[in-house]
Amino acid sequence: MYAILGVSDAALEAAERLKKLGKEVVFVVSDSRQAGLLSGVGFKVEVWDLSADAPPQVLQGADALLLASQDLPTAEEMLRKVKGGGRVPSPPVLALVPDELFGLDFKGMGADVVLPLSQLAADRLLALLEDLECARRERELRELLLSRRGRGRVLVVMQINPDPDALASAAALKRYVRAFGLEADIACAGEVSGYYQNRVMRNLLELELLDLKALDLERYSLYALVDVSTRSHSALPEEIFPTVVIDHHSVPASEVQGKFKDIRITGATSTLMAKYLWCGGVEVDPPLAAALALGIVTDTLYFTRGVTPLDLEVFQQLLQRADLDLLRSLQSPLLSRDAFDSLASALKRARIVGNCFLANLGEVGDPESVPQIADFLLQREGISHSLVYGVHGGTVRISARTKDRSLHLGQILRELFPGFAGGHASMAAGSVPLQHLTRVGPGNRSFRVALDRAVAGRFLAKLGLGPKRRRQK
């Protein structure tokens, strides 16, 4: 039970909400007329005759007290008597004070927490200002889309190897675009691989993903980059000017081209996209809410990387609408039978160079096993990096992981396999056509060695773990 000493607008609002939440609230006031008004609107009230010494018995049983009296002498008197000079144990007191009273030492008088009304208002103001900023950007994007209605389709382009944040964001943007009467397609340059979640999300959100490299780009009137902000990271051809760019990666603004740019520092693009949908009044159904929530969870590595208050606020709201069974199942990926076979052979053949665990999986039936095994190998004690690769359908799937904070694997793989790889600092992936790596065919006896040299060899050299050059005599 909470007891509220005195009355104020904020205290009344808080009491209403507490009642709705099923929490017991008792007002304790010194003015019998006020008491009558409060009980008239359904609140429990006790009248405290301040000329009597002891506070009402009901206060002893309270979990916490809110000192809300706007009358200074009354507030002081109540606080002094409740605290009783520290002689008796009393419930903790939160003093909600108007600013002109803040000069007074409520802490010194025994309040456990002192909250000036101005501070309460400022916290809310900051959140509202951010909301208004989101609303302004949303209106700008909506106007841009409406002005292009009837002129052709929108192409939503993701990073080369899209992750759950990219997929959820692209699905959200497609939904948003459609709400305003335009049709959109989603494309990426690499194949979507790497995550069991990705496959489930594709099915769930009915995402048809097109191959950017095989598309007739002339068909589109507007190009939107989402969860990626540059042509090089998305493999969008140089001659195409992106119209819309929505991303959270910290690429210098000068490197980002686009008519409408929204590059903000948040943990995930899913956070920004959820805001666009809400501000635009576009419905977020339970699967999409689950997908966006997963985007935030995975991109922030369970809220441990780059998470902002906006991510948390949006995540909380998404949880209220999300299909939670789905979200749970997306967070505990299943390993396919192929993945288990690959894992068994990986463990047998894996080698350790320095603190790097390497595994060439050879031909893999399930390309998603590559990142899963890379995650698994990184768990070994004493290991700082893992690199796993395997061939699937003429493409070499590569996944790298590191615990070393001084490395940026996304950049490293991008440099080693330009146009075919990318990712975050601690996890990165690539899908490289076999012929870019070696001319030795998979049937050849020296294929394994050739592939090891082209992938592991380059990676180790980059990390400074390559074979030492023989000293010249």
Ligand SMILES: [Mn+2]
């Ligand atoms: Mn992202």
